[in-house]
Amino acid sequence: MSTNKNIHHGSDFTEFLREEGLYEEAEAAALKKVIAAALAKQMERKGVTVSALAEKLGTSRAAVNRVLDDEN
Numbered sequence: 001m002s003t004n005k006n007i008h009h010g011s012d013f014t015e016f017l018r019e020e021g022l023y024e025e026a027e028a029a030a031l032k033k034v035i036a037a038a039l040a041k042q043m044e045r046k047g048v049t050v051s052a053l054a055e056k057l058g059t060s061r062a063a064v065n066r067v068l069d070d071e072n
Contacts, residue, residue: 036070 017023043053054064066072 032072033070036068040068 014023017026043049050061050064050068054061057064
């Protein structure tokens, strides 16, 4: 029985990001995308508009839009 070793196997991608000092930024961006998508889905499911959510939270529509913008 032979073992199939990948000669091109490198380091772990997470370790690479840590070495480059990018891990925290990448993790924060991924988390932001998850939160924005979950909030948008719940808003759609409950029929809540950006304006209504902003009013309920006592903030502006712009602030809610920033939260919903997964690139911001």
